[in-house]
Amino acid sequence: MNNVIEIDEETLQDIVNIETGLLSPLSGFMNQADFKSVIERYTLCDGQVFTIPVTLDISEKLFVEKGESLHLFFHEKHVADMEVEDTYHISDTDIEKIFCTLDMKHPGVRKEKNRSPRRAGGKIRLIDRSFLEDALKPEATRKVFTEKGWETVVGFQTRNPIHKAHEHLQRIGLEVCDGLFINPITGWKKKGDFTQEAVMAAYQKMAAEFYPADSVYIAELKTQMRYAGPREAVFHAIIRRNLGCTHFIIGRDHAGVGGFYGAYDAHELARKLSKQYDLGISLLLLHEPYYCKKCSMVVSEKNCSHYETDRIEISGTIIRKYISEKGIPDEIMLRREIFDAILGCKKIFIE
């Protein structure tokens, strides 16, 4: 067979996500015109908002022409075919436009620089349908939301068990919407992170004992993190729109990493694009909640006037530190019921 290339797991996941409609309106890997349009204007050539390039890297040596088929193999298995529309090269300037930096300390930049700069665009066809079995499918989540009778659904992304700051954000979401869709991204986790078991146990407890019956749905989403900050926040919203959400919460430094983006840069881009285009989803741009000693409750700088010295920060990182050091986080950060649910898990942290 000619035109055979070996792909990695993340490329395969992109193909699966294109096939299910998770990355709609994409029907393949981006050609040069769409790639350029996305990085320069945040839209595909047809004017639909799309903020993250989804591309296939190919070797410089591969000889392939427009209209030919590329056969994509994963672990020596023929998994997909692509009809080639064009091949092109991406530059450092392009990478800088995606991540707002070329610093090799940025994991997204590092990953992009390690790929071949040559890309091929074209429609993709998944041949091995077995990869669809445990994929999160828009038709399935939309069906769940309809069956629950939810007309409005707010999406929430997390990788941590629920703590009081996230609870604050989710209750704002539930005040506005009929249902809350907890949608943890997997494939992002590193050593020391909470296991999926711990995240699920915490949310099951929360749903059973605190949130109204049948107001929460939890399902995992498999996609790679690009750590592209503001661009990725809007990309995450587009994915949730495709899954059937009407609203999506974007908090502080969404999809950011290591201080490369300003705390509310993602809000700024989301606001700009929402004004200019119909994204098909409403974005709840929420400020970081903290516990205020003077207000005696979880608040944010949008609704509390007190000084930084009155604030107690609440975050997944802090909760993780307490639990890994055998401490008990204060109830102003983490509910005792949730703490017990986490402690009841076989494995709490990724080893």
Ligand SMILES: [Zn+2]
């Ligand atoms: Zn206050």
